[in-house]
Amino acid sequence: MRLIAENLGGERGGELLFSGLHFAVSSGEALMVTGPNGSGKSTLLRIIAGLLVQAEGMLRLEGTPDAFEGLAAAAHYLGHLNAMKPVLSVDENLHFWQSFNGRGQYSIAEALEYVSLGEIGHLPFGYLSTGQKRRVSIARLLVSDRPVWLLDEPTAGLDKASETQFTGLMRGHLTSGGIIVAATHLPLGLEGSNELALGAAS
């Protein structure tokens, strides 16, 4: 499996943020997208997720596993927002995403265990702290199986211990042949990952 971008350009509000991007990420590889604020990191991720249309160029996923129909279907997107309902409990939220996204991987209890939140499944999501909310959101990546993870500032609000734990989860995903594209300011601790610096040239 290989995620390939050729001459990719993205715009936001009519202004070209980046253009002429070439990259290829293979199974088991991670791509760190770095760059100053406003350089188009989130835009790039949203283009890969199919939520925005690219201004130019091509984007494709070669060798998609049969179960997935396209790039958007094969990707998990973890954006700035957690996509959880505050009034529903953590369990209910995760259960919904698992049955909606299908292809269950870990059970909800297991996924919560992986982010060290095994005890709080019954609490309403709105009661949690910022970091805990983020960890529940990370648990969402685990309850359904998707080979491509698109992570936008995944560690925002996480403490040191959770960051290390998340690095372990990402490493596990890569070992099992997944692809990670992450926009980040902080090093995520993945050795051997490639870096794509946006906005550096101008």
Add this chain to the structure above:
Amino acid sequence: MGALFLRDVRLGLRAGGGALVGILFFLAVIAVVPFGVGPDLKLLARIGAAMLWIGALLATLLGLDRLFQADRDDGSLDLLIMAADRHMLALTILVKCLAHWTVSVLPLVIASPLLGLFMNMEPAAIGATALTLLVGTPAITLIGAVGAAVAVSLPRGGLLVSVIILPLTIPVLIFGVSASYGAVEDPAPFLAPFLILAAITLFFAVLGPVAAAAALRSSAD
């Protein structure tokens, strides 16, 4: 899809879901009509079906702007759109509309016979009005989905949604009320307007979600 329906119903029923707002509004409107119109029982009975329909229409419009905005605010909408290969987006929207209708509009239909008594309507008229509301109000929700999808990115889109969709709901109102009258007033037909009402609902069950899906896709930013 069942999971989405259950989630939206749960959200509507829990605190802050706003399911009660519509029914309270409906109760308030119908309860003040007799005070405004005066104690003319015949007049009340004559305008009863129309007042119930207008009250239900306005109450249905109340919560519609939040149909997609709540999902957009917490990022769920992105994931619903991304899942389009798995669950057709129009179908996702149809399920969301059904859940919204079940939680916020079905109670109006259930309460309408009681409110019909306030209006001194005869049993046949009450039954016909409840039946036409049952068949006609889904169309309002489905039309509303289009307006809600168009205005999803606007922070105060509530009024705009109502303004956009109100003209489109006029046929629903006309045929709903004329079918209700047709059930009690002899020369007027019941079946013809009732069938047209059902046809409008079926028509928008197809067109509404497709149009709303197109609007949501283009509004993603």
